[in-house]
Each structure stands twice: as structure tokens, then as C-alpha cells.
Amino acid sequence: MSALTRSWRQHLISPEQLENMIAQGERLDQEFKSDRKQISDKDIYEEVVALANTDGGKLLIGVEDDGAITGAHSRHGRITDPIKLQSAIFNNTVPSINTRVSIVPHKKGTIITVIVDPYPEPCATSSGKSLRRIIGPDGKPQTVPFYPRDQRSRRIDLGLLDFSAQPLEQLTMNAFDPIEIDRLRNFVSALQGDRSLLELTNEDLVKALGLVETRDARLIPNIAGLILLGKEDVLKDVLPTHVVYFQVIDAQNNVKVNEPFRTPLLHVVQEIETRFKARNEEHEVQMGLFRFPVPDYSPTGFREALNNALLHRDYNRMDAVYIQWQHDHILITNPGGFPEGVTIENILVHEPKPRNPRLAVAFRRIGLVEQTGRGVDKIYHGQLRYGRPAPDYSRSDSHGVRVVLNGGTTSLKFAAFVYDQDRQGTPLTLDELMILNALFHERRIDAEHAGALIQKGTSQGRSNLERLHERGLVEAKGERKGRVYHLSAVLYRKLGKAAAYVRSHGISPIRHEAMVLDYIEAHGRIERKDVMDLCDLSSQQAGRLLKKMSSRGPLKRMGTPPRWTYYVLDKQRVT
Secondary structure, eight states: OOHHHHHHHHTOOOHHHHHHHHHTOSBTTEEEEOOTTOOOHHHHHHHHHHHHTTTOEEEEETBOTTSOBOOOOOOSSSSOOHHHHHHHHHHTEESOOOEEEEEEOOTTOOEEEEEEOOOSSOOEETTSOOEEEEEOTTSOEEEEEOOHHHHHHHHHHTTSOOGGGOBOTTOOGGGBOHHHHHHHHHHHHHTTOOGGGGGSOHHHHHHHTTOEEEETTEEEEBHHHHHHHBOHHHHHHHOTTOOEEEEEEOTTOOEEEEEEEOSOHHHHHHHHHHHHHHHOOEEEEEETTEEEEEESSOHHHHHHHHHHHHHHSOTTSSOOEEEEEOSSEEEEEEEBOOOTTOOTTTTTTSOOOOSSHHHHHHHHHHTSSOTTSOHHHHHHHHHHTTTOOOOBOTTOBTTEEEEEEEOSSOOHHHHHHHHHHHHTTOOOOHHHHHHHHHHHHHSOEEHHHHHHHHTSHHHHHHHHHHHHHHTTSEEEESSGGGOEEEEOHHHHHHTTOHHHHHHHHOOOHHHHHHHHHHHHHHHSOBOHHHHHHHHTOOHHHHHHHHHHHHHSSSEEEEEETTTEEEEEEOTTTOO
């Protein structure tokens, strides 16, 4: 048996797996292709290329757009040979794309599945056609042409091209604004950047920061140099994609302020910092003999989020960076999705991967961002130390990264507790802070939940919880996998929530039932989510309690299970 045959057999798909795949419907990474009229090999090559140019995925031949199985015709003979089809795809794509093909028998017809991995560079058919998958205006996935400008963005995302390092052959050192060079020196001094830069001449300074390229003994600005130091008129002409909007939006979604900035980045940072400070109110908290300010928004967290947006945006896209100050949060958006490999689920632990490496180096040496590239940690820490929710990246997609920084109302007592830990020389790590913040809002947590929260797995989640337990900040109930944690009585008292400790520590099952009956007496009915909130139970625990009370009385289940169910008092069984 050949290695190729062995590889194919390892990736066989069962009818059950096929049905699960079809049940998910068409997605960005999954395409259904009808074969009623026997599609051509060319169509298959094109769909494979489109998937490879996106993030990989699955092509199912013999399935209609609505998921109906109609079956696939045999290809290249009486019976489709998956090895031959893999070879045909490999030989008709550039670069050659490896796939895994399965022939899946089904009672409604045979299905051909083609699994495609994401490819490390833009792909095309051997005839030169390049395509990709996108979400269309109707919200449905579709295959569209992959134009050269989009291919360049893809190469940037894959780390194959540093757009910020591209030389601008038509420019000279005269494109740099002396005022901006002075501003850069002031930034280095104020931010404790690489102070050796301050001793250099202007020419040596831009060389040291990698903002120029040498051509025949001439210094030619690159895009990073132009973005940082360029004269405003030159910057507008050469890089019209560079624009940053500062907006203020009221509770009725009316835009009250709309300021565009097309100036070099350091000037942009300075101007937006000025507006941030003017709007960011502070509340003074007294703790014993000490006073300390609690701002509406963390200056450090905001600064890092802003710098990340400027640094990691895709300057190849005709779009802008937006800083939107809304009534209860700040939304920061930058064009271009996360760099290749970075997701919402691993953003805290993935190695730094700047979209513009040359610009990133300059930012670090100036002191604008962390030398370690872990600025995201500061964004999280800035939010959590004041008892606010973690930064929210859930609105991000392949077109842009969007982070929400919640502000406004905060827990001053939680902020005071964190401040006290710092003052005592026992500062909380980011992992510990994330877990305590979650417990402050959710009351209970287990090792698995904690591990997912800090993005480091169950083992690390458990280690952090036990460390907090040793410090007397959390208490634990149960053993092994059933072990759950909640804030300690001492900490609840410090946070002014002594009553919450009683709820988190646990209430007897008998008391749970009495609380459910009291709730129904007051409101006439109760749902599972009401029980979860009322008794501080998980969804499964609340379900078991309601099932127990309805099976033997005194409750009666109403509605259509499992989604629209609620419970009322069963008067016939009430004694």
C-alpha cells in the first residue's frame, strides 16, 4: 500500500460525519456543489483554490445549496478514484494544492468530499484563475474573484510581505517633516524609549529605526517612515488609505463629533490622547489614609488599544481606523482582521505577530508599545483592575478588528481591593485578576471554566485557583473534577457584598425549593434561567431542581420542551 493510499484511508469520512457536516450548512469554510448536470473538473479546481485562499475548508460534491443530497456522478472512470482526483487537483493548481478526498456512500446518493487546508500563499488554477470565499451582502457565503490588491493583503496577513517596509522610490528625505522628527524625539524621551536614539543625527535616526532604504547611496523613505514622519501633503498623495476618525456618539446613536486625522501617526496619537484626557472623568476613592483616582476608562488600556489599531491595521485597504466614544463604551476599529493564526480564543497567549513588522520595531524603540509585544495584556489589565468586563473582541471579522472597552459604572470597592494588593506588594497577575473579576460577576467557577477564561487550559486554570485559595481570596467546595470555587467571605466583605457570600457559599436544596415557590407566588411562573439567577445554580443544576419539583409536585411544566418551557404551581398536587 502506497503512502498516498494510506493517507487517504486515514481521512475517510463516515455517512454520520457527512450528515453532521451537511447539517452545519454552507459556510465560509464549507461549500456545497450540485452535480446533477455533472460539474466540470475546472469547477472543482476553482472551488478548491477559493477555499485554499480563504482559510481552508470542505467541498461537498453532490449536495444542493439547501443541503439536499442528490449524489455525485463518478469521475475519471466507472468508479471515482479519490487518489486520481487528488492528483488531478494537485496538477491543476499553482502552487500545487494538497487535498484529502473521500467517496461517501449514502442512501440518497454518493457524495465526494474534498478537504482543503489553508495555503501559505495565494493560489490559482493552472489556467491562472484565482478566487476566494467571502460573506456576501445577503449574509451568505459565495465564491468571488481574488484580485491582486486582495492577494497583497493576503500575503501581508500570512507574513509573507511587510507592507510597511516597501520603499517609496519616488521620494527623498525631503518627504520627512522636521517637526515630526522633533516630535519623535520628544516621544522617546517622554515614554522612556530607546534613549540611544536621542544622540543620533536625523539621518542616522531614521536609519536606526528602519524608516529608510538605501538605493545608490541615496536614502529613500519606506511606508513606515512616511506614516511616522511624512509631510501631511505627501502622506495624503502617496498613502490615501491612512486616515483615523475620532467620533463621539450619544445614546441615541447621533454623531456629535466627527474628526478625521490624516497626519503622521505620532501627531495622531498626540491629538487623540488630548481628546481622551479631556473626556475621561475620574472618581476619587478613599481607602484608609490613601486616596487614589478611578477613571471612567483606563488610560493605559486605551493607549495600548489605540496603538494596536494604528500598528496592526491593513494600510493596503481603503478604510480607516475609528475611535468611537459612545455613552457607555469606546469602540476601536482597524481595517484588516487578526493576523494569520490569531483568534479571539488565543489572543492572550498567541505569540506576537505584527501585520507591519518594520513599523512595529519603530513603535517599540520609540516606547509606544511593549517591547515584548504583549500590549493586549495591558488592555485586559486596564479593564479588569476596575471591576469592568474584559475587552470584547467579538465584533471582529476578516475585514476588521473591533475591540469594545466598557466604561462608566464600575466597582470602586473592587478597584480599591486591587489597589490595596499593589500597595501591599502582592499584586495580582493578569490570570488571577481575570479569575477574580469573573467570580465577582458570576459567583462560581471551576478549573475548566477558569482555564478557558485565561486561554491556558484546565491545568493552568486549576493552578491559579489553588493559588488564590492559598492567599485566602477564594474558597473551594468539592474534590477533583467536581471542585468549584467562589470568593472568600473576607473578600466579599471587602467588596461590600457580604450577603452575596451566603448565596455563593451554597444554599440547602430545601431552601432552593422554598425560593422557587416564593418566586412563583410573586410572579406566577418561573423559567430555568430564573432559577439559575435566583439560586445561583448552573443550567444543569437548575434543570434537575425543576424536574424534581415537577415529577413529584408541586410544580407543573408548561410550554413546548425543550426551548419554550416554564413552570407553574400544580394546584392539584399542592397539599
